[in-house]
């Protein structure tokens with residue numbers, strides 16, 4: 001399979017997947033795609049869970065849990081994160097990508113840090129399998145001044161082209177970190193299992209904060225058939241994505257075999273479950289396919305798009321095991337490093353797959 005093949009489908013790479021995915025979709029948007037305009041991805045007020053009575057919590061867990069079990073995506077309001085932080089992020093992400101010289105960006109070209117491919121991804125190089133029209137930058141917990149479970153020295157210059165970005169991005173990571181346990185607990189409670197089963201391993205856990213900068217498409221790119229971000233499933237427990245201000249996110253609806261355009265209200269957070277969660281929940285919470293296509297309003301030829309999702313992981317030496325109470329396990333226990341790097345070698349090449357985290361240097 002050649003990276004320039006814009007007609008690739010997910011099943012061309014299914015050998016990398018560590019959870020079952022039996023549907024077929026084209027990685028990039030095409031004129032023959034069908035869109036589902038009836039399905040609505042549901043919105044929930046998570047303050048009912050974080051600040052409500054036991055009854056409120058049970059109701060939230062039941063309804064949010066059911067929505068995530070059905071489609072793997074939901075929208076959260078009442079999350080308590082100051083939305084001025086999102087406004088500031090939208091500005092600073094544009095600044096990071098447009099003001100950093102290419103030679104400085106390339107000094108931080110992405111490479112494996114533990115499980116996470118961390119650093120800068122040039123345009124068309126987000127993955128080895130598809131020429132996506134996006135620049136990206138990823139930092140995992142190791143790149144921040146934060147409580148760490150790992151005894152590794154923090155050297156800002158190892159991670160930051162300009163260390164002045166770190167405090168703002170850390171503020172965002174910390175704000176979202178406060179949501180990790182409540183979201184997980186509500187998902188587990190919705191499945192009828194111990195809500196606190198993962199509390200300990202989610203304390204100071206690893207994450208990947210990803211910044212995406214989608215520049216406006218010139219006419220040649222617009223005509224090339226390449227998309228903004230290929231169809232994929234997230235390799236994580238779940239992803240916390242503040243609603244982007246520019247449209248384009250599309251979610252695969254397995255009920256209709258069509259794509260749902262997801263335009264969440266400003267200030268809300270989109271949450272979607274990933275491969276880790278599908279694995280430990282014995283396929284009860286799906287790792288749902290999504291991608292970024294051209295916005296329905298055609299603004300992609302004039303307007304950049306920015307997003308800053310946070311992928312939630314467990315540390316590499318944890319074991320991913322089907323949770324008790326969810327039936328006969330369909331999957332063997334597996335170390336997170338093995339699971340993560342085998343899965344993402346789809347994007348980064350076969351030699352990305354390793355069995356140990358600490359041979360990174």
Ligand SMILES: [Fe+2]
Pocket residue numbers: 232233234290
């Ligand atoms: Fe994603």
